[in-house]
Structures are given as C-alpha cells and as structure tokens.
Amino acid sequence: MYIYDSVQKTKLKFEPIKAGKATLYVCGPTVYDDAHLGHARSALSFDLLTRTLNASGYEVTFIRNVTDVDDKIIAKMKQTGKSLHEITDFYTKRYLEEMDTLGVLRPTISPKATESIDAMEDMISTLISKGYAYQISNGDVYFDISKDKLYGSLSKKVNDDTISRIEHISEKKNSKDFALWKACDINENVCFDTKFGRGRPGWHIECSAMIAKHTQGTDEYSIDIHGGGADLLFPHHENEAAQSRCATGHALAKYWMHNGFVQVDGEKMSKSLGNSFFLKDALKAYDGEILRFYLTSIHYRNDFNFNETDLLQSKKRLDKLYRLKKRLLNTISSTVNSEFKQTLLNAMKDDLNISVALSVIDEMIAKSNEALDSNPNDKNLKKEIAGNIEFINMLLGFGAKEPFVYFQLGVNEALITQIETLIERRSEAKKQKDFALADQIRNQLNIMDINIMDTANGTVWEKIS
Numbered sequence: 359m360y361i362y363d364s365v366q367k368t369k370l371k372f373e374p375i376k377a378g379k380a381t382l383y384v385c386g387p388t389v390y391d392d393a394h395l396g397h398a399r400s401a402l403s404f405d406l407l408t409r410t411l412n413a414s415g416y417e418v419t420f421i422r423n424v425t426d427v428d429d430k431i432i433a434k435m436k437q438t439g440k441s442l443h444e445i446t447d448f449y450t451k452r453y454l455e456e457m458d459t460l461g462v463l464r465p466t467i468s469p470k471a472t473e474s475i476d477a478m479e480d481m482i483s484t485l486i487s488k489g490y491a492y493q494i495s496n497g498d499v500y501f502d503i504s505k506d507k508l509y510g511s512l513s514k515k516v517n518d519d520t521i522s523r524i525e526h527i528s529e530k531k532n533s534k535d536f537a538l539w540k541a542c543d544i545n546e547n548v549c550f551d552t553k554f555g556r557g558r559p560g561w562h563i564e565c566s567a568m569i570a571k572h573t574q575g576t577d578e579y580s581i582d583i584h585g586g587g588a589d590l591l592f593p594h595h596e597n598e599a600a601q602s603r604c605a606t607g608h609a610l611a612k613y614w615m616h617n618g619f620v621q622v623d624g625e626k627m628s629k630s631l632g633n634s635f636f637l638k639d640a641l642k643a644y645d646g647e648i649l650r651f652y653l654t655s656i657h658y659r660n661d662f663n664f665n666e667t668d669l670l671q672s673k674k675r676l677d678k679l680y681r682l683k684k685r686l687l688n689t690i691s692s693t694v695n696s697e698f699k700q701t702l703l704n705a706m707k708d709d710l711n712i713s714v715a716l717s718v719i720d721e722m723i724a725k726s727n728e729a730l731d732s733n734p735n736d737k738n739l740k741k742e743i744a745g746n747i748e749f750i751n752m753l754l755g756f757g758a759k760e761p762f763v764y765f766q767l768g769v770n771e772a773l774i775t776q777i778e779t780l781i782e783r784r785s786e787a788k789k790q791k792d793f794a795l796a797d798q799i800r801n802q803l804n805i806m807d808i809n810i811m812d813t814a815n816g817t818v819w820e821k822i823s
C-alpha cells in the first residue's frame with residue numbers, strides 16, 4: 359500500500375510500526391454546532407482509508423476524538439443558557455447519526471476530551487518538568503517553541519503570518535508560544551482541578567494526550583497515520599507533533615495525511631458568505647449513499663467543488679450499478695471474482711486512487727451486462743456479479759440497498775401513499791380475478807413513471823429514472 363505523506367510531500371510505501379497492524383488517529387469534531395460538508399468529506403476520506411487497510415489485511419485501530427470542551431462550546435453555553443453536556447451530547451449524537459447515514463464506519467475508540475483530562479495533566483506535567491512548558495502568573499501554561507528544535511518541521515510554516523496574530527501576552531517567552539492550559543477565572547464553571555491549578559485544556563493538547571492514553575506505539579512513533587483536513591496542518595498538527603515529541607521523546611506519527619477543502623459552487627464555504635452547507639441540509643435533499651458516492655468520487659487530496667449538477671451526474675454512475683443489481687433479483691451472492699477484487703483493491707492501495715477504482719467498477723458493470731445479455735439464466739454468473747457488488751460495498755461503502763428501494767429515492771411521501779394505495783387495489787383486483795382492472799392500474803402507475811414487479815414477497819415498485 360502507498361500513501362501520500364503530506365509532510366514529506368511524496369507518496370510512500372506504507373510500512374506499519376507493528377507488523378500487520380495499523381493505528382490511525384483522525385481529529386474529530388468540536389461538538390458545538392452541526393457538521394458541514396467539510397466535516398463529511400474528512401470523515402469519508404479516512405473511512406475509505408480504514409476500509410482499504412481492513413481489506414488489505416491489517417488489523418486497524420481507528421481513533422477519532424470528540425472535542426467536548428472548547429471556547430466555542432463555552433460561547434454557545436452563554437448564548438443559549440444550556441449546560442456543557444446538553445450542548446455536547448446533542449451535537450455528538452447528531453454527528454454520529456449523520457456519519458452513520460453516510461456509511462462512515464464507527465471508530466474503534468472515540469475518546470472525549472472531558473474524559474481524558476488525566477492524560478492531559480500527565481503530559482503537561484511532563485512538559486513542565488522537562489523544561490518545554492512554563493506557567494505564567496495568571497495560571498496559564500504555555501509551550502515554549504524555542505526549546506523544540508524541530509518546531510515547524512511539519513508544516514514548514516513557522517514564520518506564517520497567522521501566528522503573529524495571536525494576542526500579545528507580555529509574560530510569554532516567544533510570541534508564537536501556545537497555551538497548553540488556560541486557567542479559569544472566578545466566574546467560569548467549565549473547569550478541572552489539576553496539579554498546576556484549576557482550568558481547562560488548550561485544543562492542541564487534547565489530541566496529543568488522547569493519543570498517548572489510547573495507544574502503545576514503539577520507541578520511534580506513537581501511531582502509524584495521523585489524519586485530518588488540510589486546514590489542520592498548521593497550527594493544530596504542528597503543535598500536536600511538538601507536544602508529543604517533547605513529552606514522549608519520539609515522533610507522534612510515521613505518516614501524516616490531509617484531505618482537501620470543500621467549496622460550494624466555486625467559493626470557499628464560510629458562514630459569512632452564507633454558503634456554509636450543513637450536512638443536515640444536504641441529507642434532507644439527498645440520500646446518504648448518493649452523497650457518499652458523490653463526495654468520495656474526487657480524490658481525497660484534491661479540493662472538492664460541491665454543486666448540484668455534478669451531484670446528479672455522479673448519481674447516474676451509481677444508477678448503473680443498481681441497474682445491474684436489478685438484473686440479479688433473488689440471487690444469493692458467492693465469492694467475488696478474484697481478478698476484479700485485486701484490481702479494485704490495488705487502485706485503492708495506491709493512495710486511495712478512487713478515479714481508477716470507479717473506472718474498474720464501470721468496466722465490471724459493462725462486462726457483466728454483456729455476459730447477462732448472452733446468458734440471462736446463468737446462475738453462477740449472477741452469483742459472481744452479486745459477490746463483486748458485495749465487495750464494492752465492503753471496500754467503498756455503496757451498493758448495499760435493494761435496487762427497488764434505491765430507485766424509490768427522491769419520491770415524496772404523498773406520492774408513495776398514492777402508489778401504495780394503487781398497488782393494494784391492483785392486488786385486490788387480481789384476487790377477484792378482475793384482470794382488466796389490474797392491468798388498468800399497472801398502466802396508470804406506468805404513466806406516473808412507476809414500474810412494478812411481482813415478486814415472491816409481494817409487489818415492489820420503483821421510479822423509472
């Protein structure tokens with residue numbers, strides 16, 4: 359397997375720190391608001407990575423944290439009058455439900471920052487005792503970047519303007535030093551007691567401490583792969599790497615992977631532009647599987663330009679897979695064709711090359727349709743095609759629905775009621791042997807672009823697309 363390392367800026371052969379195992383950490387959501395399309399894309403990118411590692415035989419430990427204490431959450435508490443847990447429980451649940459709808463596999467471990475304060479206390483204490491961190495008179499603890507000779511090696515961005523904008527605190531040793539611990543003032547209630555006083559953690563230390571708490575690592579590295587959105591490389595990942603390196607004496611991750619940005623209709627998503635596309639709104643308009651297919655169809659490192667025209671175009675490609683699946687009605691799948699499996703997996707093992715993977719699938723669909731045209735009743739052929747589709751679902755997370763369910767997507771509820779009433783009347787007519795009426799109802803449904811099929815389990819319907 360080859361992955362693009364965003365620090366070395368080159369594709370590298372994946373050689374795990376422990377044979378046969380892969381430990382992946384991805385920065386999770388700060389749970390104070392709904393997830394937007396950028397969150398969805400990041401989760402989907404690393405879901406493809408997890409599935410590819412799984413299918414390649416690695417025993418994967420996938421850790422994704424939940425940041426449930428943060429200035430933004432505290433601001434939301436003040437704004438809404440709700441408690442910390444009321445806000446964080448609500449948005450954590452919503453995030454997980456939306457990720458389930460997108461077919462994102464749940465992490466192996468999903469630590470919460472508020473439940474990992476002990477690990478943060480340990481790491482900050484170590485950093486203070488080793489001389490990498492210092493406390494100022496108001497109780498805040500800062501990381502001293504001048505003590506870490508490798509600071510900046512991750513993002514090569516240490517002189518970037520963005521850090522000089524950090525508010526000036528006279529007691530800080532270097533203007534770029536960042537807070538590991540923020541002391542509480544008397545009026546605040548989101549505070550934790552530690553050896554170095556009452557307060558709450560800075561965002562960066564949360565991830566480093568949770569990785570230390572939940573992984574064992576080796577003498578060289580804590581984990582194999584650290585992932586996240588490209589916007590996290592600096593300062594978040596630079597600071598995570600610095601803290602972990604100085605506290606543990608070895609590198610945080612062997613490989614770093616970053617996914618590209620999402621734009622909406624060619625503009626960067628932002629709340630001020632009013633195009634911050636919430637995932638919940640996208641899921642109201644489109645099925646999770648269709649969104650998944652669309653959002654993963656562009657290579658994870660490229661920027662993604664979300665627009666409806668492309669989404670509908672991408673759906674047509676998924677339709678083809680379901681049209682093939684429709685030809686396999688009542689077929690029980692057998693094993694996947696080994697050549698197809700290897701070609702598809704190899705494409706994904708090449709830094710998740712989804713374009714090649716999708717063209718391998720297109721080719722399989724075309725060949726299968728041709729073979730079915732010549733041998734429509736070949737049971738073994740049908741079983742193998744069903745096996746191929748099952749493997750696609752395992753590796754890429756689409757193709758699992760019953761075809762008639764897939765082709766019902768996007769039909770509104772009023773119309774569904776009308777269709778089902780007509781189907782019931784037709785069944786009744788058939789029972790009464792009134793075949794003229796049954797045919798008349800079938801025609802009526804056809805005029806509505808609804809196709810019906812009588813199966814062993816009753817009549818099913820689909821929208822003709």
Ligand SMILES: [Zn+2]
Pocket residue numbers: 384385386565594598
């Ligand atoms: Zn992080």
